[in-house]
Amino acid sequence: MEEIVNHLVSLTKEISGYIYPNEIELHWGLLIVIYPYVTGLVAGAFILASLVKVFDVKELQPTYRMSLLTALAFLFVAPLPLLAHLGHPEKSFEIFLTPNTSSAMAMFGFVYAWYLMAVLLLEIWFDYRKDFIVWANHGKGIMKWIYKFISLFSKDISEAALRFDKKSVKMVTLIGIPSAFLLHGYVGFIFGSVKANPWWSSVLMPIVFLFSAIVSGIALVLLIYMVITPLRSKEIDMKCLDKLASYLFYIMIIDFSLEILDFIHRTYEAEESIKILAELVSGRLFVSLIVIQLLMGMIIPLGSIAAVKFFQVPSELRKSIYFVSAILVQIGIFSTRWNVVIGGQLFSKSFRGLTAYKMTFFGFEGLLMSIGLLLLPILILYILFKILPPWDEARSN
Amino acid sequence: MENVNNQKSNDLKRRKFIKNLFISLSGLFIPGFVSAMTKTGGLKDLILSLAYDPKEHLWGMGIDIDKCIGCGRCVNACKEENDVSREPFFFRTWVERYRIFDNGKVLVDSPNGAINGFKPSTNDEENIIRSFFVPKLCNHCDNPPCVQVCPVGATFKTDDGVILVDPKYCIGCRYCIQACPYGARFLDPETRTAEKCTFCYHRVVRELSPVCVEVCPTQARIFGEIKKKPSPLVRFMRKHVLGVLKPALNTEPKVFYANMDMEVR
Numbered sequence: 001m002e003e004i005v006n007h008l009v010s011l012t013k014e015i016s017g018y019i020y021p022n023e024i025e026l027h028w029g030l031l032i033v034i035y036p037y038v039t040g041l042v043a044g045a046f047i048l049a050s051l052v053k054v055f056d057v058k059e060l061q062p063t064y065r066m067s068l069l070t071a072l073a074f075l076f077v078a079p080l081p082l083l084a085h086l087g088h089p090e091k092s093f094e095i096f097l098t099p100n101t102s103s104a105m106a107m108f109g110f111v112y113a114w115y116l117m118a119v120l121l122l123e124i125w126f127d128y129r130k131d132f133i134v135w136a137n138h139g140k141g142i143m144k145w146i147y148k149f150i151s152l153f154s155k156d157i158s159e160a161a162l163r164f165d166k167k168s169v170k171m172v173t174l175i176g177i178p179s180a181f182l183l184h185g186y187v188g189f190i191f192g193s194v195k196a197n198p199w200w201s202s203v204l205m206p207i208v209f210l211f212s213a214i215v216s217g218i219a220l221v222l223l224i225y226m227v228i229t230p231l232r233s234k235e236i237d238m239k240c241l242d243k244l245a246s247y248l249f250y251i252m253i254i255d256f257s258l259e260i261l262d263f264i265h266r267t268y269e270a271e272e273s274i275k276i277l278a279e280l281v282s283g284r285l286f287v288s289l290i291v292i293q294l295l296m297g298m299i300i301p302l303g304s305i306a307a308v309k310f311f312q313v314p315s316e317l318r319k320s321i322y323f324v325s326a327i328l329v330q331i332g333i334f335s336t337r338w339n340v341v342i343g344g345q346l347f348s349k350s351f352r353g354l355t356a357y358k359m360t361f362f363g364f365e366g367l368l369m370s371i372g373l374l375l376l377p378i379l380i381l382y383i384l385f386k387i388l389p390p391w392d393e394a395r396s397n
Numbered sequence: 398m399e400n401v402n403n404q405k406s407n408d409l410k411r412r413k414f415i416k417n418l419f420i421s422l423s424g425l426f427i428p429g430f431v432s433a434m435t436k437t438g439g440l441k442d443l444i445l446s447l448a449y450d451p452k453e454h455l456w457g458m459g460i461d462i463d464k465c466i467g468c469g470r471c472v473n474a475c476k477e478e479n480d481v482s483r484e485p486f487f488f489r490t491w492v493e494r495y496r497i498f499d500n501g502k503v504l505v506d507s508p509n510g511a512i513n514g515f516k517p518s519t520n521d522e523e524n525i526i527r528s529f530f531v532p533k534l535c536n537h538c539d540n541p542p543c544v545q546v547c548p549v550g551a552t553f554k555t556d557d558g559v560i561l562v563d564p565k566y567c568i569g570c571r572y573c574i575q576a577c578p579y580g581a582r583f584l585d586p587e588t589r590t591a592e593k594c595t596f597c598y599h600r601v602v603r604e605l606s607p608v609c610v611e612v613c614p615t616q617a618r619i620f621g622e623i624k625k626k627p628s629p630l631v632r633f634m635r636k637h638v639l640g641v642l643k644p645a646l647n648t649e650p651k652v653f654y655a656n657m658d659m660e661v662r
Binding site: 092352 | 505506544545548566576579586587588589
């Protein structure tokens with residue numbers, strides 16, 4: 001209690017103009033920035049994996065399993081920031097027992113469970129099933145039993161069974177694409193449907209969320225692929241890398257166009273809130289929105305990848321450009337989430353003033369916790385890579 | 398013939414299977430129904446013991462801006478009555494002062510929610526052309542966005558039109574605070590659950606007015622039935638030109654303002 005009050009007292013100096021007295025406390029902090037960022041990575045990585053199966057993009061084959069496992073690792077972590085930010089995490093199960101059907105947030109558990117159980121786990125299981133069985137046969141000690149267990153003790157590796165596996169993967173992918181759209185479009189809807197908040201309230205919100213999710217997912221898989229391959233002392237497949245960068249480029253163009261459309265639409269309509277939003281963008285959000293999100297996270301990577309496409313660039317340089325671009329994209333998308341979540345709470349709903357957000361270091365909603373939550377999926381991914389090696393040579397043929 | 402019979406019994410088996418499947422799956426929802434029933438149980442008991450029938454009422458408030466003198470007694474009384482934290486960040490009701498200058502500038506303030514009133518505006522160089530006080534509180538919307546978004550149904554609309562929060566159910570996700578266009582909600586720093594004006598529901602069911610109405614020295618706040626003819630609120634609504642806050646959002650507030658300036662929001 002005292003801690004909260006002291007924190008709020010320190011914020012009072014940052015207020016400009018008039019805000020409603022209850023608005024000094026900013027309710028959705030860093031954790032809620034991480035939540036859409038992480039779910040975005042899940043949806044993006046999955047959609048990338050689906051390109052291989054549904055549209056048969058052969059070049060991307062080396063990243064197929066990697067993308068699936070990346071999606072899974074991040075999906076495990078996705079609900080944690082939500083849980084940690086609740087005033088009463090111990091009551092969170094009420095969302096499942098007595099969901100309020102008119103609440104967008106109440107649907108989270110169901111969307112999440114559907115995506116985890118019916119899509120990701122199923123697709124991974126069917127795709128790996130044969131390998132599980134072979135690994136179980138060749139494995140020793142505890143690993144043998146781990147593989148037996150995760151194969152759910154299935155043993156059939158006949159032609160017909162494998163054909164069925166393949167067909168199932170395709171089916172699940174077909175259901176998976178709309179599900180991935182649902183997962184992240186839904187996160188956008190949580191913000192986009194808040195009519196009280198003009199910064200959030202927009203039909204474009206779910207679509208912008210979706211495309212920025214795909215952008216971040218592709219960039220993440222590209223990064224992981226570029227880091228892991230040399231670590232395994234293998235050659236990076238330039239065809240695969242070029243294709244990844246191409247997809248990244250095209251989706252970024254769509255994302256960029258949507259964001260520009262949103263901007264033009266808002267300024268052209270110039271509703272009641274336009275003055276305070278203009279003040280927000282040119283002031284407290286200038287660095288994170290204009291400099292980081294737009295310039296660093298969008299224009300520079302777009303320009304660099306375009307340059308690679310137009311000019312003959314040696315592959316070593318191409319690699320560095322892709323790598324740096326993908327990192328910039330990650331920073332840019334994180335800042336996109338920041339600008340939506342935090343930005344939407346920096347102005348008063350009286351449209352007469354601005355408030356501030358101060359991060360704490362310790363505590364449930366602090367910086368330390370957030371860094372932990374961003375590192376956790378990397379750790380999970382490391383373990384997944386150990387248990388379910390996604391590399392081609394690990395496949396049993 | 399045998400084939401046909403076989404086919405039939407297979408069909409029946411399938412039908413039975415599907416039927417059983419649906420029955421078993423519907424079992425998943427039982428906990429939901431049961432807890433939803435026990436949830437409203439406690440409140441119902443209290444109301445029934447007082448012989449108060451919420452279905453017979455529809456409550457609202459009228460605020461005459463011309464009558465408010467900005468003394469802040471309502472803010473103080475509210476904090477006292479409802480045990481709201483005394484820190485200057487948590488208010489169920491507060492009073493705003495508007496100063497509108499001849500050059501078009503608008504100054505709004507509400508120091509500590511105006512719990513101690515306002516200091517006189519002295520060093521204003523420019524000419525003030527209009528100035529007034531506006532008491533604010535939960536609008537008890539008929540179409541409440543906060544109730545719509547609550548993931549667990551902890552905040553709800555009673556039959557008599559009051560928006561309440563059940564702290565036992567509230568998980569502290571704060572979606573309702575984001576959804577309220579009026580800044581009328583806050584997170585209780587002690588309980589970490591959502592809090593807001595209840596129209597002093599514990600008083601209303603005992604046929605008393607909310608405490609802010611009770612203590613107002615100028616009767617700027619009028620509480621009463623919206624639909625019953627002899628109600629003071631209905632009389633107030635007949636005698637004044639009324640406005641509500643942010644009507645474009647279609648929240649249909651039940652707090653009605655008389656003599657409201659266009660700058661109020």
